[in-house]
Amino acid sequence: MTRLAVEKKVLSKNDEFAALVRDRFRERGTVAINILGSPGSGKTSLVERTAAWTRGRVPAAALSGDQATDNDARRIREAGLPALQITTGNECHLNAERILAVLDAPEVRNARLLLIENVGNLICPAAYDLGEDAKVAVLSVPEGDDKPEKYPALFQRAELLVINKIDMLALTDFSVDRAVAHARSVAPHLDAVALSTRTGEGLTLWFQWIENRLART
Amino acid sequence: MTRLAVEKKVLSKNDEFAALVRDRFRERGTVAINILGSPGSGKTSLVERTAAWTRGRVPAAALSGDQATDNDARRIREAGLPALQITTGNECHLNAERILAVLDAPEVRNARLLLIENVGNLICPAAYDLGEDAKVAVLSVPEGDDKPEKYPALFQRAELLVINKIDMLALTDFSVDRAVAHARSVAPHLDAVALSTRTGEGLTLWFQWIENRLART
Numbered sequence: 308m309t310r311l312a313v314e315k316k317v318l319s320k321n322d323e324f325a326a327l328v329r330d331r332f333r334e335r336g337t338v339a340i341n342i343l344g345s346p347g348s349g350k351t352s353l354v355e356r357t358a359a360w361t362r363g364r365v366p367a368a369a370l371s372g373d374q375a376t377d378n379d380a381r382r383i384r385e386a387g388l389p390a391l392q393i394t395t396g397n398e399c400h401l402n403a404e405r406i407l408a409v410l411d412a413p414e415v416r417n418a419r420l421l422l423i424e425n426v427g428n429l430i431c432p433a434a435y436d437l438g439e440d441a442k443v444a445v446l447s448v449p450e451g452d453d454k455p456e457k458y459p460a461l462f463q464r465a466e467l468l469v470i471n472k473i474d475m476l477a478l479t480d481f482s483v484d485r486a487v488a489h490a491r492s493v494a495p496h497l498d499a500v501a502l503s504t505r506t507g508e509g510l511t512l513w514f515q516w517i518e519n520r521l522a523r524t
Numbered sequence: 525m526t527r528l529a530v531e532k533k534v535l536s537k538n539d540e541f542a543a544l545v546r547d548r549f550r551e552r553g554t555v556a557i558n559i560l561g562s563p564g565s566g567k568t569s570l571v572e573r574t575a576a577w578t579r580g581r582v583p584a585a586a587l588s589g590d591q592a593t594d595n596d597a598r599r600i601r602e603a604g605l606p607a608l609q610i611t612t613g614n615e616c617h618l619n620a621e622r623i624l625a626v627l628d629a630p631e632v633r634n635a636r637l638l639l640i641e642n643v644g645n646l647i648c649p650a651a652y653d654l655g656e657d658a659k660v661a662v663l664s665v666p667e668g669d670d671k672p673e674k675y676p677a678l679f680q681r682a683e684l685l686v687i688n689k690i691d692m693l694a695l696t697d698f699s700v701d702r703a704v705a706h707a708r709s710v711a712p713h714l715d716a717v718a719l720s721t722r723t724g725e726g727l728t729l730w731f732q733w734i735e736n737r738l739a740r741t
Contacts, residue, residue, distance in 0.1 A: 313530045345562045346646050346675065347667025373674050374647065399616070399647035427674070428647055429563050430591065430616040449666040449689060450564025457590050457644070458563065472666060478692055478722075505695075 321435055324403035328438025331410055332421075338524045339421040340517070341401075341437050343461055344445030345454075346427030349471040351379045352504035353445060353513070354422050358388035360514050361420060365521065368418035370409065372401040372426045379424060388422075389414035400432035401425050407438075420521065429454065433461040440524060441466040444490075444497075448472040448479055452486035459493040467516055470501040473508060538652055541620035545655025548627055549638075555741045556638040557734070558618075558654050560678055561662030562671075563644030566688040568596045569721035570662060570730070571639050575605035577731050578637060582738065585635035587626065589618040589643045596641060605639075606631035617649035618642050624655075637738065646671065650678040657741060658683040661707075665689040665696055669703035676710040684733055687718040690725060 332339055342350050354369050361367035369390040371379040380392035391414050393405050401423065409415055423439060425432040433442075444465035446454055449472060455462045462468065468490050470483055487499045500516060502509030549556055559567050571586050578584035586607040588596040597609035608631050610622050618640065626632055640656060642649040650659075661682035663671055666689060672679045679685065685707050687700055704716045717733060719726030 310530050310534055313527050317527055345564065345644070345667070346671050347562065347664075375676055376670075376674050378670060378674065399645075426647075427562070427671075428616075428645060430643075430645055431648070447564075447666060449664060449692065450562070453593075453595060454563050454644075457593050457595065459592055475666065475692065475695055478695070 318434060321403050324407050325436035325438040328403050328406050328410065332438060332440070335416070336524070337418055337421050338521055339423060339437070339439040340520070341423045341425060341439035341442045342445060343425045343429070343432050343442060343465070344427065345429055345447070345450055348427070348445045348447040348450065349504045350424045350427070350445050351382055353469065353471065354383050354388070354424055355386035356504050356507070356510055357422060357514070357517070358383060358386040360510075362387060365419050366417050367420040367422065368414050369422045369424060370406065370415070371424040372405075374399070374426060389418075391415065395426055399426055399428050399430075400435050401437055402435050403437050420517065429458040429461050433464050441520060443467045443469055445469045445471055446486060448475045448481045451479075452481045452483075452489060455486065455490035455493055462490045462494045462497060465494065465497060468497050468499040469513060470499065471504055473501050474503040474506045535651060538620050541624050542653040542655040545620050545623050545627065549655060549657070552633070553741070554635055554638050555738055556640060556654070556656040557737070558640045558642060558656035558659045559662060560642045560646070560649050560659060560682070561644065562646055562664070562667055565644070565662045565664040565667065566721045567641045567644070567662050568599055570686065570688065571600050571605070571641055572603040573721050573724070573727055574639060574731070574734070575600060575603035577727075579604060582636050583634055584637040584639065585631050586639045586641060587618075587623065587632070588641045589622075591616070591643060606635075608632065612643055616643055616645050616647075617652050618654055619652050620654050637734065646675040646678050650681050658737060660684045660686055662686045662688055663703065665692045665698045668696075669698045669700075669706060672703065672707035672710055679707045679711045679714060682711070682714060685714050685716040686730060687716065688721055690718050691720040691723045
């Protein structure tokens with residue numbers, strides 16, 4: 308079998324698992340958000356910030372994917388959200404089978420909102436449906452506003468672009484408008500919010516997006 | 525054939541091409557540096573900065589890998605270095621076959637120093653030998669000092685860790701010492717330099733490393 312044929316088979320098997328995961332989410336009324344972005348773009352920080360917001364509002368939990376270490380799940384638990392780490396070893400992305408395997412964990416069972424933090428990578432994770440309701444692409448200011456054109460697949464599959472670390476704008480030549488324009492040139496219908504997980508600026512826009520997403524499901 | 529078996533076969537085929545590339549580099553006296561790091565870590569900026577340094581010192585050229593666009597090669601040419609773009613489409617890394625295919629291009633033929641900027645990704649490119657003399661891992665301050673432990677493969681295969689964007693240290697809780705300690709916990713013999721491609725601070729350490737590398741071959 309050629310490499311391409313094997314990849315196609317792997318993806319089609321993944322789609323079967325994703326359909327099972329999606330059914331379970333529907334039964335339970337779970338809204339699952341698959342958060343993707345480069346290493347260090349601020350995915351874990353975004354989940355930490357969201358942890359505080361969910362308290363008293365909505366039962367929430369997180370899954371965190373990395374090749375090694377359980378640092379992220381630990382950080383998220385310290386922020387007050389039930390969280391499980393999924394270590395992927397050699398794999399550069401989460402897949403639906405790994406999500407299915409943890410669906411009955413007590414941390415996950417009762418979540419109305421499930422935040423899935425993918426492995427830090429702009430490329431591979433975009434190809435894998437995890438049964439989520441929406442993919443969110445996190446792009447941070449120091450990465451540069453040209454990234455959506457260079458890695459189009461992720462932005463085309465995302466529903467929302469989160470531009471993070473706007474507190475660093477003054478130290479770069481990043482333009483929020485240009486980043487959004489680049490992203491919309493490959494993904495015309497993409498929503499966008501700009502925020503800083505460090506200072507908290509703009510977070511209300513992200514929380515509003517989650518509320519709208521919860522209201523729809 | 526299983527997925528793992530296909531991957532093994534792809535990697536072993538890559539090693540054959542890498543051996544051919546390495547022979548050609550030896551014949552020509554080319555020292556090739558494979559530069560790896562996240563999207564936006566500053567790989568292109570590092571090559572741009574190095575372009576100015578090579579002028580009058582050493583015949584140099586660059587290859588630049590991306591999934592789409594030739595933005596990076598254009599930037600590098602504007603900085604004064606002959607440069608070719610290699611677009612990889614779906615692939616999340618360069619491979620030796622793609623390097624072999626451009627070895628006779630006039631931009632590359634006469635280079636004593638060849639800087640190869642890989643696709644922005646901490647995971648996949650680390651597995652592919654390009655026939656290079658050394659891999660260099662670029663980690664930028666906004667990404668966080670914990671990345672070497674989370675993505676060990678790249679740091680284990682690199683000869684040098686370049687910590688970039690030290691002009692942003694004050695805006696983060698990144699510690700250069702902690703980053704180096706994390707990196708050495710998975711790769712004890714790794715060299716490290718800290719610099720800012722934006723302000724130029726620390727660049728002499730990088731140029732010194734290149735000079736030492738050239739002196740050895």
